Amino acid sequence: MSLEQFQDRNVAxxxxxxxxxxxxxxxxxxxxxxxxxxxxxxxxxxxxxxxxREMVKFDIHTVQYPKEKLPVGPRYRAVHKMxxxxxxxxxxCIGCGLCEKICISNCIRMETKLDENSRKLVTDYTINLGxxxxxxxxxxxxxxxxxxxxARYENASDQRAHFTDFNDMLTPIDSAIAxxxxxxxxxxxxxxxxxxxxxxxxLAY
Amino acid sequence: xDMAFLIETIVKIVVILLxxxxxxxxxxxxxxxxxxxxxxxxxxxxxxxxxxxQIAADGIKLFTKxxxxxxxxxxxxxxxxxxxxxxxxxxxxxxxxxxxxxxxxGYEVHPIVADINIGILYILxxxxxxxxxxxxxxxxxxxxxxxxxxxxxxxxxxxxEVITGLALLAPLMMVGSLSLIDFNTxxxxxxxxxxxxxxxxAFVLFVIAGFAETGRTPxxxxxNDHEIIDGFGTEYSGMRWGLFFIGEYANMFFIxxxxxxxxxxxxxxxxGLGALALLAKVSFIFFFFLWTRAAWPDxxxxxxxxxxxxxxxxxxxxxxxxxxxxxxx
Amino acid sequence: xxxxxxFYLFAFLTVxxxxxxxxxxxxxxxxxxxxxxxxxxxxxxxxxxADFLGAVQIIVYTGAVMALYAFAMMFFDTxxxxxxxxxxxxxxxxLGGMVALLIVIIFAVPIxxxxxxxxxxxxxxxxxxxxVGIVLFTKYLxxxxxxxxxxxVAMVAGIVLAGxxxxxxxxxxxxxxxxxxxKSNEKAVS
Numbered sequence: 120m121s122l123e124q125f126q127d128r129n130v131a132x133x134x135x136x137x138x139x140x141x142x143x144x145x146x147x148x149x150x151x152x153x154x155x156x157x158x159x160x161x162x163x164x165x166x167x168x169x170x171x172r173e174m175v176k177f178d179i180h181t182v183q184y185p186k187e188k189l190p191v192g193p194r195y196r197a198v199h200k201m202x203x204x205x206x207x208x209x210x211x212c213i214g215c216g217l218c219e220k221i222c223i224s225n226c227i228r229m230e231t232k233l234d235e236n237s238r239k240l241v242t243d244y245t246i247n248l249g250x251x252x253x254x255x256x257x258x259x260x261x262x263x264x265x266x267x268x269x270a271r272y273e274n275a276s277d278q279r280a281h282f283t284d285f286n287d288m289l290t291p292i293d294s295a296i297a298x299x300x301x302x303x304x305x306x307x308x309x310x311x312x313x314x315x316x317x318x319x320x321x322l323a324y
Numbered sequence: 325x326d327m328a329f330l331i332e333t334i335v336k337i338v339v340i341l342l343x344x345x346x347x348x349x350x351x352x353x354x355x356x357x358x359x360x361x362x363x364x365x366x367x368x369x370x371x372x373x374x375x376x377x378q379i380a381a382d383g384i385k386l387f388t389k390x391x392x393x394x395x396x397x398x399x400x401x402x403x404x405x406x407x408x409x410x411x412x413x414x415x416x417x418x419x420x421x422x423x424x425x426x427x428x429x430g431y432e433v434h435p436i437v438a439d440i441n442i443g444i445l446y447i448l449x450x451x452x453x454x455x456x457x458x459x460x461x462x463x464x465x466x467x468x469x470x471x472x473x474x475x476x477x478x479x480x481x482x483x484x485e486v487i488t489g490l491a492l493l494a495p496l497m498m499v500g501s502l503s504l505i506d507f508n509t510x511x512x513x514x515x516x517x518x519x520x521x522x523x524x525x526a527f528v529l530f531v532i533a534g535f536a537e538t539g540r541t542p543x544x545x546x547x548n549d550h551e552i553i554d555g556f557g558t559e560y561s562g563m564r565w566g567l568f569f570i571g572e573y574a575n576m577f578f579i580x581x582x583x584x585x586x587x588x589x590x591x592x593x594x595x596g597l598g599a600l601a602l603l604a605k606v607s608f609i610f611f612f613f614l615w616t617r618a619a620w621p622d623x624x625x626x627x628x629x630x631x632x633x634x635x636x637x638x639x640x641x642x643x644x645x646x647x648x649x650x651x652x653x
Numbered sequence: 654x655x656x657x658x659x660f661y662l663f664a665f666l667t668v669x670x671x672x673x674x675x676x677x678x679x680x681x682x683x684x685x686x687x688x689x690x691x692x693x694x695x696x697x698x699x700x701x702x703a704d705f706l707g708a709v710q711i712i713v714y715t716g717a718v719m720a721l722y723a724f725a726m727m728f729f730d731t732x733x734x735x736x737x738x739x740x741x742x743x744x745x746x747x748l749g750g751m752v753a754l755l756i757v758i759i760f761a762v763p764i765x766x767x768x769x770x771x772x773x774x775x776x777x778x779x780x781x782x783x784x785v786g787i788v789l790f791t792k793y794l795x796x797x798x799x800x801x802x803x804x805x806v807a808m809v810a811g812i813v814l815a816g817x818x819x820x821x822x823x824x825x826x827x828x829x830x831x832x833x834x835x836k837s838n839e840k841a842v843s
Binding site for chain 3: 396397398400401404440441442445446448449450451452453455456459460463464466474475478479481482485502
């Protein structure tokens, strides 16, 4: 399945159709006719032919998971990531605390202080993933697109703390400076054609 | 009763036991693979190349699992039941000529354990006794799903034994013997002599009854996973359940051999090619068992009884009468 | 030698199995041992060279009759012991013992007077099944046919008794129809 098909949620326009099923016969003659047609029409062999054709075609749809992985949609909400600024590589997080406020399961905790330049500095930032319900509000509320949801869905680990360390979630500084950090286009990000959808604010009232 | 005969028979029995057990194991592998390919899957892939060692893994698992005998079951009967299923499946193989006789080390070997002159009746009898596996297993289990499956097993076995017997009667009348070797020699002339051409109705009836008695998919009601869990096998674990499993697959191979020998010419004239042809026929019938499982839906128990008594049995009787009239004139 | 060993082995097994059937309080043991005993009896036919009868014994008794018993047993809780209510065990013992004695005498008398000869000895060149067929369709033709008619009568009677309400199905009926049918049924009963 390609990414375009994956993103197409418009079910009504996909290749679904209604099967034409006849009513059950009520008279004995009708039942007898149904028996005859079922016996001699060879519908059973159609079924046999279909599965045999699939076997010969050998069109295997299995994804051998640990070796192959399906693409994850951009709006997928897995373990959080902390982004950096593109040019300087400093953290985007300004320590505003909105994510901590909005978190409905109370799993985000941050401590801040003023540094020597009188800027707010995040000294401690943890997300308790045991409580997180991955609702995505933190990513939506973040004014700087600093906390986003990543695509890391393989959450098996022997320590819950392995995912909560701020430095693990933070984009590594070298890849950020090299421009390898991808801009987040998922939950909470600005949608691609947002400009066209902005309407003039009606001032009638 | 000389020593050579005894030794020969024991060797044959051991070989058949080993071959049929191994076949049952490979049968599970083929079933998984064929079903997977028909459903656009891959089947077992991880244990060994193309999942071939899955059989060994399954065997190890079954042997080493804890053997649980639950509370409130009738323990002796509960323990005997799986043995009956496996044993009857192997016992039935005693009357089957697997290959034409061949000479080895200057000694002529007949690859049949007991050439009794009532081979087919013996097979029917052992198949009838095979009912006791599910029957006793389900009755002793103190589980209602098992009881339902037992009731179904009893009704299916009793009903479809009638179909098996009546369907075989018409070819029996033509051949005039109950021995499977006589059946084979009757069809030794080649492709045109196969009984399936002169008795197509009996062939279809026997195949349907064979599906019912082995409990394979269109009639998979005895251990129907999606409504009665595993039927009589619900309370079983480990090797006891494994014996039920081996019995089911050995039964499938055994029915395949019987169909191939009675209706599809057996090993023909007894040459090496004939033996290969027999293997090919058996493999195809076994494949057909798996094929239908991928393609066809299950039917309801009442439909199964309806099919047996209102459709198949009259057809079988009419077939016998017509065969008799044709043979008379 | 071989036959003697087989005979005593199967005689012992048969007696043990049928004893279990009689003495056990557990219905499932009785059923299993009865079925096993039926199979062991067929061993005697095989020892005597009557292969056909042996196989038929297994098919009919083990495959069909015992399975019908098992059907009836599914209505009970087979995992519990059966509680027997016998008012006077002496009378049961006396009657049972006398019947057993009678049967032993009936079967022993001809042996004692050495009157047993095979009416239809196994002929050379004629197979077992053919021999059964010849006897069945010459000397015993009338009893055979009468038995067949009797079974047919029993079958028809059974279907008539069981099949009174076969033509309407509870699954297809509406609730009111079911209630109506039940009420009319009660009227018919009272």
